[in-house]
Amino acid sequence: MTKYEKEIYDIIVxxxxxxxxxxxxxxxxxxxxxxxxxxxxxxxxxxWKNGLIRKVSMEGMADRYDHTQRHDxxxxxxxxxxxxxxxxxxxxxxxxxxxxxxxxxxLKVFYLCPAxxxxx
Numbered sequence: 001m002t003k004y005e006k007e008i009y010d011i012i013v014x015x016x017x018x019x020x021x022x023x024x025x026x027x028x029x030x031x032x033x034x035x036x037x038x039x040x041x042x043x044x045x046x047x048w049k050n051g052l053i054r055k056v057s058m059e060g061m062a063d064r065y066d067h068t069q070r071h072d073x074x075x076x077x078x079x080x081x082x083x084x085x086x087x088x089x090x091x092x093x094x095x096x097x098x099x100x101x102x103x104x105x106x107l108k109v110f111y112l113c114p115a116x117x118x119x120x
Contacts, residue, residue: 005043007031012044012053018064018073018082056082058108076113085109 001009011027012019019027025040044065047053054066056073061080074083087107094105 002043004028004032004035004039005047008040008043009047009052012047012065013067018056018066020062020064022062024065056106056108058082072107072109074113075108075110076116077110078112078116078119081113081115083113 007028008024011024017023021037021040021044024044025035025037028035028040044053048055048065051068054068056064056066058064058075058080064082066084070086070089071084072087074085075081090105090107094102
């Protein structure tokens, strides 16, 4: 792993947020001021393709990156807030329904977060 790969990996897996590329770039730039945004994109894509980090995609929003430990997400439809949550593991049930092996699943439950519910 290159120094940038390792740093980006550490930033993503140690974060309690779901970081966008721009957020990772800002954190990495604090340590390496001359780093290029393209370097961050390239290394994040490499980490994702190698299964070391998880990409969370939502329509109309920038992709966010997360650790790979199994968990699900609550997504606020209004503000886009993304929160980790753990539901029952559906792997066995999905395997029975699909009838064969599958690569993975990504469960996102859309709702209105408490702050958005209070807004008119």
